[in-house]
Amino acid sequence: MINLIEKTKGEIASVIKRGVEKAGLAEFGAPIEIEKPRDEGHGDFSTNIAMRLAKPAKSNPRALAEKLIGEFETEGTVIESVETAGPGFINFTLKPERLYEVMKVIEDEGEDYGRVNIGGGKKTMVEFISSNPTGPMHVGNARGGAIGDCLASILDYAGYDVTREFYVNDAGNQIERFGMSLEARYYQLIGRDVEFPEDGYHGEDITQLMRDYIAECGDADRDAPDLKEKLVAYGLEKNIRCIKDTMKDFGIDYDVWFLESDLHKSGEVKAAVKELIDKGWTYEKDGAIWLKSSEFYCTKDDEEAKDDVLVRSNGIPTYFAADIAYHRNKFVTRGFDTVIDVWGADHHGHTIRMKGAMDAIGIDPERLRFVLMQLVRLIRGGEVVKVSKRTGKAVTLNELLDDIGADAVRFFFNMRQPASHFDCDLDLAVSKTSDNPVYYVQYAHARMCSILKMLEAEGVSVPKFSEVNCALLATAQEKALLKKLEEFPQEITDAALSYEPSKITRYAIDLASAFHTFYNADRVKVDDKELLRARLLLVNSARLALKSTLRVLGVTAPEKM
RNA sequence: GCGCCAGUAGCUCAGCUGGAUAGAGCAUCUGCCUUCUAAGCAGAGGGUCGGGGGUUCGAGUCCCUCCUGGCGCGCCA
Numbered sequence: 027m028i029n030l031i032e033k034t035k036g037e038i039a040s041v042i043k044r045g046v047e048k049a050g051l052a053e054f055g056a057p058i059e060i061e062k063p064r065d066e067g068h069g070d071f072s073t074n075i076a077m078r079l080a081k082p083a084k085s086n087p088r089a090l091a092e093k094l095i096g097e098f099e100t101e102g103t104v105i106e107s108v109e110t111a112g113p114g115f116i117n118f119t120l121k122p123e124r125l126y127e128v129m130k131v132i133e134d135e136g137e138d139y140g141r142v143n144i145g146g147g148k149k150t151m152v153e154f155i156s157s158n159p160t161g162p163m164h165v166g167n168a169r170g171g172a173i174g175d176c177l178a179s180i181l182d183y184a185g186y187d188v189t190r191e192f193y194v195n196d197a198g199n200q201i202e203r204f205g206m207s208l209e210a211r212y213y214q215l216i217g218r219d220v221e222f223p224e225d226g227y228h229g230e231d232i233t234q235l236m237r238d239y240i241a242e243c244g245d246a247d248r249d250a251p252d253l254k255e256k257l258v259a260y261g262l263e264k265n266i267r268c269i270k271d272t273m274k275d276f277g278i279d280y281d282v283w284f285l286e287s288d289l290h291k292s293g294e295v296k297a298a299v300k301e302l303i304d305k306g307w308t309y310e311k312d313g314a315i316w317l318k319s320s321e322f323y324c325t326k327d328d329e330e331a332k333d334d335v336l337v338r339s340n341g342i343p344t345y346f347a348a349d350i351a352y353h354r355n356k357f358v359t360r361g362f363d364t365v366i367d368v369w370g371a372d373h374h375g376h377t378i379r380m381k382g383a384m385d386a387i388g389i390d391p392e393r394l395r396f397v398l399m400q401l402v403r404l405i406r407g408g409e410v411v412k413v414s415k416r417t418g419k420a421v422t423l424n425e426l427l428d429d430i431g432a433d434a435v436r437f438f439f440n441m442r443q444p445a446s447h448f449d450c451d452l453d454l455a456v457s458k459t460s461d462n463p464v465y466y467v468q469y470a471h472a473r474m475c476s477i478l479k480m481l482e483a484e485g486v487s488v489p490k491f492s493e494v495n496c497a498l499l500a501t502a503q504e505k506a507l508l509k510k511l512e513e514f515p516q517e518i519t520d521a522a523l524s525y526e527p528s529k530i531t532r533y534a535i536d537l538a539s540a541f542h543t544f545y546n547a548d549r550v551k552v553d554d555k556e557l558l559r560a561r562l563l564l565v566n567s568a569r570l571a572l573k574s575t576l577r578v579l580g581v582t583a584p585e586k587m
Numbered sequence: 588g589c590g591c592c593a594g595u596a597g598c599u600c601a602g603c604u605g606g607a608u609a610g611a612g613c614a615u616c617u618g619c620c621u622u623c624u625a626a627g628c629a630g631a632g633g634g635u636c637g638g639g640g641g642u643u644c645g646a647g648u649c650c651c652u653c654c655u656g657g658c659g660c661g662c663c664a
Contacts, residue, residue: 065607074606077644087644112607113644158664200664314662338662345664374591375659400592400657442600445592447657449599462626463612469626477623520603532601535612546619546628565623587626 028131029142029515035060037104038071038118045097046075051090054082069109069117076114087114125505126496128512132567133491140514140574144522145186151356152178154368155273156193159265160204161231163272163423166370169402169448171423172439172580174368175278176527177397179578184522189362191282192273193352196262197290198345203227208257211236216245235261272423277432277580289351294359295343298351298387299336307386313339317346322382334379346376350383357389366525368397371445397525399444430462433581437464440531440579463535468584470538471576474569475585477550481562488566489559498560503544507564510540511571518578527579534575541568 039058046052056078063072076091083090091110098108106121132139154174155167175190182188195201207226211233214220222228239260247253266283273280289295299315302308307318315337336347356362369377377398381391426435441463442448478488499508514533521529550561576583 059606061603061606063607064602064610068607072606074645077606080644115607195664198664312662316662332660335662340662342662344662349664371592371658373659373664376664378590398592403657446600447593451599465626466612469624473624473627480623516603524604528601529603532611539611542627543629545623546625549623551623587624 027135027141027143029519030128030131030512031062031516032142032519034104034120034124035071038073041098041100041103041105042073042075042094042116044099045094046079048097049093051079051083051094054079056082063115063117068111068115069119071118071120072111072115073118074115076110076116080114090114091116122497125508126499128508129494129496129563129567130491132511132570137570137574137577139571140518140578141183141185142515142519143185144519145181145184147185147187148363149189149361150181150186151189151191151362151365152181152368153191153193153365154178156195157269158195158200158204159262159269160200160227161229161265163269165421165423165426165450166402168276168423168426168435169399169439169444170368170370171273171276171278172436173397173399173444173527175276175580176436176440176530176578177366177368177525179580180518180521180527180530183518183578186364186522189281190279191284192269192280194266194269194283194285195345196266197286197348201258201262204232204261205254205258207232208236208261209254212239212253212257213248215240216248232261235264238264272427275427275432276423277436284352286348286352289348289355290343294355295348295351298354299343299347301354301387302336302350302383305386308336317383317386319379319382322385346379346383349376349380350387353380353384353394354387354389357384357393358387362393364393364395366395366397368399368444371398371400374398395525397444400447402439403447403449433468434462434464436580437467437531438462440527443526443528464581465587467534467538467572467576468581469587470541471569471572471583472585472587473545474541474565474572477565478562478569479585481551481558486558486562488562491563494560494563495556496560498557499564501548503540503547504561504564507540507544507568510537511567514571514575530575530578534572534579534581537568537572537575541572 038060042058042060046056046058056075058073058075059078060071060073063069076094077087079085079090080087088110091114095108095110095116098105100108104120104124105118107119109117109119111117135141152174154177155163155170157163157167178188178190203223203226206223207228210220210222210226214222215233215236226232236257239257243260247256250256270283299308302317303315307321308315309318310316314335316333317336319334320332334346335344336350337343353365356365367377377396381394384391384394430438438450439448481487499505514537517529517533521527544564548561550558550565552558552561573583
């Protein structure tokens with residue numbers, strides 16, 4: 027639970043604060059900002075406080091910086107030395123011992139290294155994928171799954187009480203269409219000449235479902251009045267089970283599978299609509315009930331306000347109404363503090379409406395957050411593959427998992443920011459080339475384990491931090507690796523605050539790279555017993571940190587490759 | 588038309604939310620395996636940060652404007 031970077035920044039900040047006070051510059055209220063300089067020559071941390079104070083204090087930044095340095099009391103702190111540089115930066119160099127502290131932290135925290143507590147145990151939901159159970163999951167769902175599951179792990183590491191949820195859209199028009207498609211295929215299979223609905227699901231999976239149904243139940247239901255309902259129930263049950271199996275293969279463990287149909291059955295959809303009516307946020311037009319959405323978000327003054335239908339003129343509530351009820355359930359019934367929905371960017375219009383609706387029922391819209399992902403474009407043979415669920419030509423998630431494995435899919439789909447467009451080159455993804463960075467990272471872990479195992483076999487085990495002369499770790503590569511190790515808790519913090527799993531993927535690559543560099547530059551198995559022990563501790567620290575990182579990503583950490 | 592996302596090396600992308608000389612990977616060249624895993628490492632070349640204005644000590648980052656691509660603006664979900 028210790029973030030050394032945060033801790034160090036805090037110490038430096040208080041030194042600066044006292045210095046500013048002693049110099050009589052506190053009245054200007056300049057914020058104290060501390061950052062890690064990009065350039066190694068600029069110390070371990072730096073501040074721009076002198077430049078911030080220059081204007082209000084009517085002085086020049088360099089002179090101010092010198093003055094401030096004179097006031098700094100660094101005795102007994104982590105600070106080794108302070109100097110001014112450039113246009114007026116103040117650079118801090120830390121004491122050498124500080125560099126090794128991370129190994130002590132890792133020794134204490136083990137494979138949980140990286141956990142921080144910025145969440146304070148707040149109840150947080152991450153809802154992701156949430157597709158129609160009308161067919162197999164496709165590649166587009168893969169990105170949502172990888173991002174959502176990894177984001178949930180990050181928030182867990184950051185100290186939030188996280189729930190992973192899958193919203194099963196087993197109601198509404200798409201299900202109606204699903205039913206019509208099943209029924210048509212059923213009749214065709216038993217030899218009745220019926221036309222297949224134009225807007226039905228044309229996929230082979232629909233036909234297969236009906237083949238299975240007939241094989242299991244025969245055709246005794248051919249004239250039953252509730253045939254379609256029976257077929258839908260059969261199809262949904264089978265498809266949802268299939269989705270659950272796929273998620274298992276994907277390595278995603280949902281806490282809750284929430285059925286949209288339950289919201290209708292329990293009366294929550296009606297209740298949500300009633301609440302909006304009672305609060306005066308609706309009106310009737312053309313026989314439908316409308317929500318005054320336009321009251322809740324700004325549009326251009328001269329733009330025509332756009333409201334949304336809650337209940338159609340035929341009395342059936344819209345998906346929007348169901349979704350309001352669903353989110354009301356999340357916040358009010360189940361008491362989540364924050365809800366994060368991972369949606370495709372094509373749902374963007376819906377996010378604004380949802381926030382407005384939350385506002386209407388008295389929930390702070392800020393508690394509802396969205397991660398919008400640009401849709402995945404598939405490239406095969408250098409050409410864009412059209413993804414269409416209806417024509418059934420989409421590449422399924424199962425195929426992708428079979429081809430390149432869950433590890434690669436999860437890693438690959440978390441390498442880019444969700445908001446960026448993602449071209450998934452199937453030829454590359456399907457071929458097991460070493461281009462895939464997941465191997466690079468896993469290889470680093472396997473190498474670490476290999477060293478430990480070999481030395482263990484020779485009777486040399488990993489020493490305790492207190493038994494090691496850390497100062498022996500002094501090469502550039504060792505220092506770089508130690509610095510990379512201490513960044514992990516900060517990366518978790520940043521990723522959690524910005525909902526950005528790709529930061530952790532990149533961190534994993536950076537950490538692996540720092541290790542590979544160290545491995546090639548510095549031999550662990552050396553004659554000098556003291557140095558051997560120090561390096562062994564370093565390797566074990568790196569192993570634990572990398573294992574923890576891979577756990578957040580949901581990628582396995584192989585001990586040999 | 589309005590809104591959202593994106594535009595950084597030949598390609599794919601980072602850039603710590605305004606800091607110091609813009610960084611990785613792939614690709615292209617050059618080196619490194621009789622010693623802990625070469626699925627690895629070291630080095631080299633490669634840039635009008637889409638264009639143009641502005642804000643300030645300082646802009647890839649903030650504001651305005653234009654250009655290009657993707658998506659959204661349904662009694663679909």
